[in-house]
Amino acid sequence: MVSTRAQQYDAEVLRREQLSPHLVRLVVGGAGLASFESTGIPDEWVGLVVPGQFQSRYYTVRSWSGGELVLDVVVHEVGLVTEWALRRGPGDVVGERVTITEPKGSFDMPADARWLMLVGDLTALPAMARISETVDVPTRVWAEVPDDLSSYLSGDVTWLSPPAAGTSALASVVESIDWPAGEGYFWMAGESAQMRAIRKHLMRERRLPSSAYDVMGYWRGVAQRQPRAVDPGPIWRAGKAAGRTDEQIWAEYDEARDG
Numbered sequence: 001m002v003s004t005r006a007q008q009y010d011a012e013v014l015r016r017e018q019l020s021p022h023l024v025r026l027v028v029g030g031a032g033l034a035s036f037e038s039t040g041i042p043d044e045w046v047g048l049v050v051p052g053q054f055q056s057r058y059y060t061v062r063s064w065s066g067g068e069l070v071l072d073v074v075v076h077e078v079g080l081v082t083e084w085a086l087r088r089g090p091g092d093v094v095g096e097r098v099t100i101t102e103p104k105g106s107f108d109m110p111a112d113a114r115w116l117m118l119v120g121d122l123t124a125l126p127a128m129a130r131i132s133e134t135v136d137v138p139t140r141v142w143a144e145v146p147d148d149l150s151s152y153l154s155g156d157v158t159w160l161s162p163p164a165a166g167t168s169a170l171a172s173v174v175e176s177i178d179w180p181a182g183e184g185y186f187w188m189a190g191e192s193a194q195m196r197a198i199r200k201h202l203m204r205e206r207r208l209p210s211s212a213y214d215v216m217g218y219w220r221g222v223a224q225r226q227p228r229a230v231d232p233g234p235i236w237r238a239g240k241a242a243g244r245t246d247e248q249i250w251a252e253y254d255e256a257r258d259g
């Protein structure tokens with residue numbers, strides 16, 4: 001019988017380094033990782049299970065070399081991995097054993113792409129850094145981060161501050177970007193609601209084929225008020241009967257959900 005369970009590796013935390021107030025570098029390694037193999041896809045990620053937990057959280061492989069796997073972990077207000085990574089003193093995470101799952105990647109830039117745009121928040125910074133290191137087309141980056149991380153990522157980078165702790169305004173940033181001419185690739189990751197808005201923008205306003213972009217929700221902000229569930233059916237039928245365009249109908253639908 002073929003097992004469908006993802007391959008898992010036991011690893012040990014070798015080092016921990018505070019890169020900035022909100023970003024902690026964990027270097028993991030040990031004999032358990034000996035058979036670990038990178039996919040080579042520059043935004044590849046692994047699942048991380050910390051001691052005493054069974055749920056995993058996903059982290060980008062910042063690098064894998066010499067038997068050492070580097071993960072750069074955002075520490076925010078609360079969270080399973082956040083609280084573990086913040087431990088200090090005798091309970092420091094160095095020497096602790098964690099479980100890593102096999103890597104997977106998503107970045108798939110077409111061979112004829114002449115430019116690349118990368119947009120993301122702090123959770124996406126490790127992936128944006130690794131992608132920038134591996135591609136050879138002109139690359140523009142928009143990074144929304146709460147700390148000064150200008151030495152983390154070089155090149156054509158626009159540094160933005162989040163509007164408030166644990167929030168993001170990346171969707172409106174993308175809506176105002178001047179799009180380069182010709183074929184290219186757009187990669188973006190961050191808070192899920194922002195990513196949903198951008199997918200709509202790329203499909204409806206930019207009319208990009210799905211092969212031209214990759215937009216991933218890396219984490220879910222807890223909404224203060226859950227959006228109301230609205231059935232699109234009646235809005236769609238009424239809009240069609242009134243001769244409105246698809247865009248107008250979807251805009252009405254969004255308004256009905258937000259209102």
Ligand SMILES: Cc1cc2nc3c(=O)[nH]c(=O)nc-3n(C[C@H](O)[C@H](O)[C@H](O)COP(=O)(O)OP(=O)(O)OC[C@H]3O[C@@H](n4cnc5c(N)ncnc54)[C@H](O)[C@@H]3O)c2cc1C
Nearest residue numbers: 058059060073074076079080081082123218219220221222
């Ligand atoms: C493919 C992929 C790659 C990723 N790569 C990285 C990476 O390299 N580095 C990295 O740090 N994260 C990365 N993430 C995001 C990370 O998995 C989530 O942020 C995760 O929820 C953090 O786990 P936690 O245990 O700290 O918090 P959780 O226990 O999952 O969440 C606790 C609370 O914190 C909130 N929260 C979660 N993440 C954030 C955040 N980033 N900012 C503010 N509030 C938050 C949640 O809404 C929740 O209320 C990646 C996610 C994916 C899907």
